[in-house]
Amino acid sequence: MDTRTKSVVVLGAGALGSLYGAWMARAGLDVTLVAREPHVRAIEADGLTVISSSGKAVLPIRSVSDPSLAGDADLLVLACKSFDTQELLDSWSGQPKCAFSVQNGVGQATELVRRYGGSALGAVSMVGATMSNPGEILHTFGGATYLGDLPTSYERSAERVGEALSTGLEVVVSSDIRSVQWSKAVLAVAAMGVVGLTRQEYHRVFLQPDSRAVFLELVREAASVAAADGAELVDLPGPLGVASLLSLADDLAMERLEGIGQEMVQSGATSVRVSILQALDRQRPLEVDAVFGEVVSVAHMHGLKVPLIENVTKLLAAVDSAIRGDL
Numbered sequence: 001m002d003t004r005t006k007s008v009v010v011l012g013a014g015a016l017g018s019l020y021g022a023w024m025a026r027a028g029l030d031v032t033l034v035a036r037e038p039h040v041r042a043i044e045a046d047g048l049t050v051i052s053s054s055g056k057a058v059l060p061i062r063s064v065s066d067p068s069l070a071g072d073a074d075l076l077v078l079a080c081k082s083f084d085t086q087e088l089l090d091s092w093s094g095q096p097k098c099a100f101s102v103q104n105g106v107g108q109a110t111e112l113v114r115r116y117g118g119s120a121l122g123a124v125s126m127v128g129a130t131m132s133n134p135g136e137i138l139h140t141f142g143g144a145t146y147l148g149d150l151p152t153s154y155e156r157s158a159e160r161v162g163e164a165l166s167t168g169l170e171v172v173v174s175s176d177i178r179s180v181q182w183s184k185a186v187l188a189v190a191a192m193g194v195v196g197l198t199r200q201e202y203h204r205v206f207l208q209p210d211s212r213a214v215f216l217e218l219v220r221e222a223a224s225v226a227a228a229d230g231a232e233l234v235d236l237p238g239p240l241g242v243a244s245l246l247s248l249a250d251d252l253a254m255e256r257l258e259g260i261g262q263e264m265v266q267s268g269a270t271s272v273r274v275s276i277l278q279a280l281d282r283q284r285p286l287e288v289d290a291v292f293g294e295v296v297s298v299a300h301m302h303g304l305k306v307p308l309i310e311n312v313t314k315l316l317a318a319v320d321s322a323i324r325g326d327l
Helices: 015-026 037-046 082-091 110-119 157-165 177-198 202-207 209-228 242-246 250-266 275-281 288-301 307-324
Strands: 007-011 030-034 048-052 055-059 062-064 075-078 098-101 122-125 128-133 136-141 145-148 171-173
Touching: 007 015, 015 030, 015 048, 015 055, 015 075, 015 128, 015 136, 030 037, 037 062, 075 082, 075 110, 082 110, 082 288, 098 110, 098 122, 098 157, 122 177, 145 157, 145 177, 157 171, 177 202, 177 209, 177 242, 177 275, 177 288, 177 307, 202 209, 202 250, 209 242, 209 250, 209 288, 209 307, 242 250, 275 307, 288 307
Parallel strands: 007 030, 007 075, 030 062, 048 136, 075 098, 145 171
Antiparallel strands: 048 055, 122 145, 128 136
């Protein structure tokens, strides 16, 4: 079987998915973005504009709004919000040789495994992007994309995909992708929990004493769930390493968090708006189940109590319900 990766479909190409599509197109792959209609129209008219610290690039790239028109591909990249996963996958008839998700949550590969079996990989994206306008995205945070074989993956799948993508983006092939997924998920619970309820820019979370105290408590609770699930947390590239933070006593951890906030101010990183804040700005549904609900479910499975995470989950679920107009 020919396992080379030549074509890619990105399902749910918002800011992050479009950035991945742009990188893969630059690497010489045949890329199709499946995106919302305004984004598709803008790309068809003027190309996809990517703005980063290195400048501005405009790329002609195929884009469609109907997943059924995307066609088959060697590689599927799932980049939609978690609540759109089922509908998009149901509407796409492709049978990829490999598939991975750059979504939030420790369970983001579950549906890919169910549908595509050994073709599904584990992945973690440490990349940041926002959409300034339809057809235009800002690359806000540089970071690696981690790939790793799951227990169900075909042997060395992550290595082969990593080789195909390495000319377009920074790829790290991990032998323990589950620990990487949990390491990001623990920080996501804390960051999105505090930001979602306070609506602060990210640096303010660390500068304000009460918000950073809650951030730290959320990290410790989520880390206890990861440990019960058998994951060894690791420091991922960036200013905040979860393993190092957890090794500190509370007073030193609080100092470290405050220092991160000060470093962000000094470097001019004062407009970082994590994804949940972007969703709130636009009054879009929130990924409560993927980011928080899965952690609570795993905690219950192991008989753990996580009262702070549970309460944050309930409050954000209420915010999400109001956005969706459920009441």
